[in-house]
Amino acid sequence: MDLNAFLDGFALVVEPKNLLYCLIGVLIGMVIGVLPGLGPAATIAILLPITYSINPVSAIIMLAGIYYGAQYGGTITSVLLRLPGEASSVVTVFDGFALAKQGKAGTALGIAAIGSFVGATISIIGLTLLAPVVADIALDFGPPEYAALALLGVLLVATIGNGNMLKSLIAAAIGLLLATVGRDSFSGASRFTFDSLQLADGIDFVVVAMGLFGVGEILYNLEQRHGKPHVPAKVANVWPSRKDLRQSSGAIGRGSVIGFVLGVLPGGGAVLASLVAYAAEKRRSKTPERFGRGAVEGVAAPETANNAAATSSFIPLLTIGIPANASMAMLFGALLILGIAPGPQLVDEHPDLFWGVINSMYIGNLLLLILSIPLVGLFVRILRVRPAILAPITALITILGVYTINNSVFDIFLMIGFGIIGYLMKKAGFDPGPMVLAFVLGSLVESSARRSMLIFGGDPTGFFTRPLSGSILAIFVVVALLPVVRHFWRRRSARVEAAPGVAEVDAHGGPGGVGVTGDDGGRDVVVLPSDALDVAGVGERVRVAKSGAGQHDHHRTE
Amino acid sequence: MSDLRHHPEGHDVLAEIKAEVAHELEDERPPAGGPGYQTVGALVGLAIGVGAAVMAYGYGLGSLHQPGPGLWPFVVSVVIVVLSALLLVVGRGLDDSEKFTRSSVLAGIGAITFVAFGLLMPLIGFEIPAVLLCVVWLRFLGGESWRNTVVISLLTTAVFYFLFLYGLRIPLPHLIAL
Numbered sequence: 001m002d003l004n005a006f007l008d009g010f011a012l013v014v015e016p017k018n019l020l021y022c023l024i025g026v027l028i029g030m031v032i033g034v035l036p037g038l039g040p041a042a043t044i045a046i047l048l049p050i051t052y053s054i055n056p057v058s059a060i061i062m063l064a065g066i067y068y069g070a071q072y073g074g075t076i077t078s079v080l081l082r083l084p085g086e087a088s089s090v091v092t093v094f095d096g097f098a099l100a101k102q103g104k105a106g107t108a109l110g111i112a113a114i115g116s117f118v119g120a121t122i123s124i125i126g127l128t129l130l131a132p133v134v135a136d137i138a139l140d141f142g143p144p145e146y147a148a149l150a151l152l153g154v155l156l157v158a159t160i161g162n163g164n165m166l167k168s169l170i171a172a173a174i175g176l177l178l179a180t181v182g183r184d185s186f187s188g189a190s191r192f193t194f195d196s197l198q199l200a201d202g203i204d205f206v207v208v209a210m211g212l213f214g215v216g217e218i219l220y221n222l223e224q225r226h227g228k229p230h231v232p233a234k235v236a237n238v239w240p241s242r243k244d245l246r247q248s249s250g251a252i253g254r255g256s257v258i259g260f261v262l263g264v265l266p267g268g269g270a271v272l273a274s275l276v277a278y279a280a281e282k283r284r285s286k287t288p289e290r291f292g293r294g295a296v297e298g299v300a301a302p303e304t305a306n307n308a309a310a311t312s313s314f315i316p317l318l319t320i321g322i323p324a325n326a327s328m329a330m331l332f333g334a335l336l337i338l339g340i341a342p343g344p345q346l347v348d349e350h351p352d353l354f355w356g357v358i359n360s361m362y363i364g365n366l367l368l369l370i371l372s373i374p375l376v377g378l379f380v381r382i383l384r385v386r387p388a389i390l391a392p393i394t395a396l397i398t399i400l401g402v403y404t405i406n407n408s409v410f411d412i413f414l415m416i417g418f419g420i421i422g423y424l425m426k427k428a429g430f431d432p433g434p435m436v437l438a439f440v441l442g443s444l445v446e447s448s449a450r451r452s453m454l455i456f457g458g459d460p461t462g463f464f465t466r467p468l469s470g471s472i473l474a475i476f477v478v479v480a481l482l483p484v485v486r487h488f489w490r491r492r493s494a495r496v497e498a499a500p501g502v503a504e505v506d507a508h509g510g511p512g513g514v515g516v517t518g519d520d521g522g523r524d525v526v527v528l529p530s531d532a533l534d535v536a537g538v539g540e541r542v543r544v545a546k547s548g549a550g551q552h553d554h555h556r557t558e
Numbered sequence: 559m560s561d562l563r564h565h566p567e568g569h570d571v572l573a574e575i576k577a578e579v580a581h582e583l584e585d586e587r588p589p590a591g592g593p594g595y596q597t598v599g600a601l602v603g604l605a606i607g608v609g610a611a612v613m614a615y616g617y618g619l620g621s622l623h624q625p626g627p628g629l630w631p632f633v634v635s636v637v638i639v640v641l642s643a644l645l646l647v648v649g650r651g652l653d654d655s656e657k658f659t660r661s662s663v664l665a666g667i668g669a670i671t672f673v674a675f676g677l678l679m680p681l682i683g684f685e686i687p688a689v690l691l692c693v694v695w696l697r698f699l700g701g702e703s704w705r706n707t708v709v710i711s712l713l714t715t716a717v718f719y720f721l722f723l724y725g726l727r728i729p730l731p732h733l734i735a736l
Contacts, residue, residue, distance in 0.1 A: 053726050164654055166645045170603045173638045177610055180631045184617075189627035191617055192610070215672065219665040222699055224588075388700025392692040393714055395668070399675055400684065400718065404728045412676040420669055427591070427662075428599040429654030446630045458623025 002351070006128070009355025012057060013363055018356070021058040025065020026364045030371055032066070033073020034379050035387070038394060039087075040070035041433070042217045044330040045209040046394065048337070049401040056338040057353050061360040063334055064314070067327045068120065068361065071270060071310045072368045075112045075303055076379055079105055080235070088270035088306035091278040095291060095298030102294050103236070110238040111296055112303040113372040114245070115252045119304035120365045122256040123263065123311035127358055131347070134319040138344035141320070143455065144462065144469035147448035150441045152476045153266040153322045154434065163431040165483055171425065175435035178203060179442020186450060198410045205333040206405055208439055211415040212432040213326070214398045216422020222391060235380055238373050240296075248300035251281050255301040259308025266324040269313050270306040277305035311361060317342055318354060322441070326433040329440045591655030599655065600646035607638030664699050671695065683733030688715040 012018060032043045044063050051059040074089035079096035092112065099108040141149070154176070158168035181192045182202030193199040240248075255277040262273040281301040282291045291298045313324040321343035323329040335342045340350055347354045371379070402415045422432045452469075456462030464470045613628075614635055620626025671691050678687040692711035696702040702710070722728045 050726075053728070164649070164652055166641055166649065167599070167654075170638060170641045170645065173634055173641065174603070174606060176634045177606075177631060177638065180634070184627040186625075187627045189617055191627055191631060192613060219668050222668045222695075223659075223661045223665040386700070386702075388696060388702055389706075389710060391700060392695035392711075395672070395691060395695065396688055396714065396718060399672060400722060400730060403679070403730065404722070404726075407729070409676055409680050412679075413673070416669065416672045416676065419672070423665060423669075427656050427658065428595055428602075429591075429652060429656075430599065449630065450625055453622060453625060458621065460622060 002132070002347075005347075005351040005355050006359070008352065009359040012352055012356045013061070013360045018058050018061055018360065019363065021054070021062040022065050022360050022364050023367055025062035026069035026072075026368050026371070028062075029066040029069020029071075030073040030368065030379060031382060033070035034076050034382050035385070035390065038214075038217055038221075040067045041326040041330055041436075042213040043070075044327060044334075045206075045213040046398050046401060048206045048209060048330065048334055049404050051334045051337050052405065056335075056340065057356045059338065060331065060334060060353060060357050061364075063331055064357055064360065065364050067331070068307065068310045068364060069368055071120075071307050072113065072116055072372050073379065074306075075116070076109065076372075076376070077383070079108045079112070079299070080380065081383070088274045088310070089303070090271075091274050091302040092299055094278075095293070095295050098292065098294035099296070099299065103234075104294065105234065106236045106238040107240050107244055107296065108299045109235065109376055110240040110373060111244055111248050111300050113238075113369055113376075114240065115248065115255060115300040115304035116307040116372075117365055117369040118252050119256040119259050119306075119308035120311050121362065123260045123308035124358065124361045124365070126260050127312060127315055127361075131315055131319050131354075131358065134315060135344040135347045138320045141344070141468065142466075143448040143451035144466055145472065147445055147452055148463065148469040148472035148476065149320060149322055150445045150448065152472055152479070153316075153324070154438045154441055154445070155476060155479055156266040157325065157437050158434040159479055159483065163429060167430045168434045171430050171432065172434035172438040175438030176442045176445065178208065178435075179439050180446065185443070185447065198408075198414075203414070204405065204411065205440060206337065207402060207411050207415050208418055209330060209333060209436055210398055210402050211418025212422035212425075212436055213330075214394075215415060215419025216426065216432060218391065218395055218398065219419060219423040220426050221387065235376060238376055244296045248296045251277070251297035251301040252304045254280060254284075255304030256308045259305035259310075260312045262305070263309030263312030263324070264315050266316060266322060269325045270309040273305040273309035274302035277301040307365075314358070314361075318346060318357070319344060321346075321444075323437060326437055329437045332440050588659055589657045590653040591657045593650040595655035595657070596649045596652050597646065600642050600649055603638060603642030603645065607635050607642055611635035611639060667694070667699060679731055683731045685715055685719065685733050688718060 013022065028043065028047075029040060032038050032040065038046070044066055047063065047066070051063070054062075071088060074084055075092055075096070078084040078089040078092040079100050082093055082097040084090045084093055096108045096112070099105060154172050155169075158172045159165050177192075179202075181199055183190055183193075183200055190200060255273075258277045258280060259270075259273040262276060263269055265272075278291075278298060278301050281295075281297045282288050285291065285295075285297065313328055316322045316324045317328045317332060321332070321341065323332040332342055340346070340353065398415070399412060402411050403409065405411060425432050425435075452463065453460070463473055611632055614632035615628060617628030617631070618626035619629045619632055671694050675687045675691055689711050692714055693707055696707040696710055697704065719732070719734070722730050723732060
C-alpha cells in the first residue's frame with residue numbers, strides 16, 4: 001500500500017469543502033434511511049445530475065455517504081416503528097422493536113449505532129488494506145476475465161437479490177439488451193434506435209437510473225401511501241449500559257467479520273450479511289429463546305454486519321470495476337459520468353479519488369456516530385414529516401435534475417417512460433435493480449466478450465481453458481444451477497419430511513445460504529424466505545408484520 | 559424459494575404464525591394480482607425477447623470469428639425468450655404481483671403531471687408548472703390542507719428557482735427574470 005497516497009487522501013478529506021460534502025452525504029443518507037419512501041439507490045440516482053456540477057472527489061464522497069448513511073438511518077424506524085427503513089435492517093426489527101416495547105428503544109438505538117460504527121470502521125480498515133492488493137491482482141485480468149466477472153456479477157445480483165429469481169434474470173437480460181441501444185462501437189451499425197437521433201448515442205445511464213429507480217419509486221409510493229401517521233416509541237437514554245455493551249461485544253465482533261466477508265460478494269451485501277449475522281448469534285447463544293423478545297445481541301449483530309457489508313461492497317467497485325449492488329451501480333455510473341473508468345487502474349491513475357473516498361468513510365462514520373447517538377432525537381422528529389409533503393419535492397428534483405444533464409426535454413420524457421416501466425415492473429413483481437445493474441455492465445460484457453472472441457480466434461472454448469476466466473465461469477455455472485438442484489433437493493426432503501431430523505438439513509446452501517433457524521422448538525420460528533432478500537440498497541421497502549413479541553415474519557419487499 | 563426450516567414438532571406453531579401474519583398483512587399489503595398478472599408479465603418478456611431477436615437478426619449475426627452487430631443482442635434476446643417461456647410455465651402460482659386498485663389511479667395522475675410538466679416547461683418556463691405540480695400532488699394526491707398546499711408549493715418553487723438559477727447556475731427555462 002502506498003502510504004503517501006493514503007495520507008494524501010486524508011489531507012483531501014479534511015479540506016473543508018470535502019468535509020462539508022461528506023456531512024451532506026451522510027445527513028441525506030440518514031434522513032432517507034429514516035423516511036419511508038426512497039431508498040439509497042433511488043436517492044443516489046436522483047442526485048446523479050449533481051455530479052456534473054461539482055468536482056469528482058467531492059461528488060463521489062457525497063454519494064458514498066448517502067449509501068452508508070442510509071444504513072444507520074434504517075435502524076431507527078426498525079426499532080421505533082417496526083418498519084425497517086432499509087431492507088438490511090429487517091432482522092433488526094425482531095429484537096429492536098421488542099426492546100422498544102419494553103421501553104428500551106434508546107438502548108437498542110445506542111447499541112445499533114455503536115455496532116454500526118465498529119463494523120464499518122473495521123470494514124474500512126479491511127478495505128484500506130485489501131483494496132490495493134485486489135486491484136493489483138486484477139491488473140492481470142484480460143477481456144475474458146472481465147466478460148466472465150461482469151456476467152457473474154449480474155447473475156449473482158439476480159439470484160441473491162430480491163424477488164423471484166427467474167424474473168430477476170429476465171429483468172437483468174433486458175438490462176443487457178437496453179445497453180445495446182445506439183451505435184455499435186465495433187461496427188458503427190445502429191441498433192434498436194428506431195431511427196431516433198436521440199437514441200443514436202445510446203441511452204444515458206442517468207436517465208435509466210433516475211427513471212427506473214427514482215420516478216418508478218415515486219409513482220409507486222404515491223399509490224402505497226396509507227396516510228397513517230407514524231407514532232414513534234419514546235426514546236429515552238441512548239447510551240447503552242456497560243452490561244449491554246458486554247453482552248453485545250461478541251456479536252459486534254462477529255458481525256463485523258461476517259459483514260465484511262459477505263459485503264465483498266456481488267449481490268451479497270448488507271441484507272444477506274444482516275441475516276447471517278443474526279442467525280449466527282442465535283445459533284451460538286445459550287439462550288436462543290431470548291431472540292425476538294428483546295435480545296441486545298439481536299440488534300447488535302445485524303446492524304454491525306450490514307454496515308460492515310455496506311463498506312466492503314466498495315471493494316469490487318473500486319478494485320475490479322464491478323458494482324456489487326444497485327447502489328454501487330449508481331456510483332459506477334457516477335464515476336463514468338465523471339470520465340473515470342472504475343477498475344484496477346483507479347488506485348494508480350486517480351489515487352486522490354480512490355483514497356479520498358475510502359478515507360472519507362472513516363470521517364463519515366464518525367459523523368454518523370455523532371448524529372445517531374446525541375442527535376438521535378432530531379431524526380426521530382423527522383418521522384413526523386408526512387410523506388405527502390416530500391413527494392412533490394422529490395418529483396421536482398428528479399424532473400429538473402434530469403433536464404439539467406443535457407438541457408434536453410427528450411430526456412425528461414425518456415425518464416418518465418422508464419419510470420412507468422419501473423412502476424409496472426414493481427406491480428408485476430419484477431425487481432428493477434438487476435435491470436439497472438445489468439444495463440450499467442452491459443457494454444462492458446459485450447465489448448469484453450467480443451474482444452475475447454478476437455483473442456481466441458472465434459473459439460468460445462477459450463473462455464474455459466484460461467484458468468482465471470475458466471474458474472469464474474465455473475462459479476457462474478454452479479450459481480446458475482444451484483436453484484435447480486435446490487428445487488429437486490427440497491422435493492426429496494419434503495417427501496421424507498416426517499422422518500425426524502430431516503427438516504434440519506440445510507436445503508439452502510450456497511451463496512444464498514442463510515440459516516436462520518427457529519431452533520427453540522418453534523415458538524420463536526423466524527421465517528425468512530430467501531426470495532425476500534433485497535439487493536442492498538435497491539431502495540426497496542420491507543415491512544414487517546405486526547406481530548407479538550417472539551413471532552415474526554419477514555414477509556416481503558414491496 | 560421460500561424455505562422454512564424448523565423442528566418437526568414446531569409444525570403447528572409455524573402454521574399458526576403464518577396464518578396470523580397473513581391475516582395481519584391483509585390491510586398492509588395490496589392484494590396479489592393472481593395468475594393473470596403473471597401471465598401478462600411473462601408474455602411481455604416473451605414479446606420483448608422475440609421482437610429484439612428478430613431485429614437483432616436483421617442487424618447481421620456474423621460468425622463467432624467475426625461477430626456482427628446483431629450477434630450479442632440476438633444471444634441476449636434468446637435468453638430472454640427462454641426465461642420468459644419458463645416463467646410462463648412455472649410462474650402462474652407466484653403471488654409477488656400486486657393488483658391494480660383504486661389507489662393506482664394516484665400513480666397514474668402522478669405520471670400525467672410528470673408528462674404535463676415536461677410539455678409545459680419549454681413553453682412557459684418551470685415556475686408555473688412547478689407550482690401546479692406541487693398543488694396537484696399536495697392537495698389532490700396527498701390530501702393536504704389548502705393552506706399547507708399553497709405555502710409549500712410557493713416555497714418549494716422559490717427554493718428551486720434560487721437553487722438552480724443562482725446556486726448551481728443551471729439555465730433552466732424560466733419565466734421570471736430577476
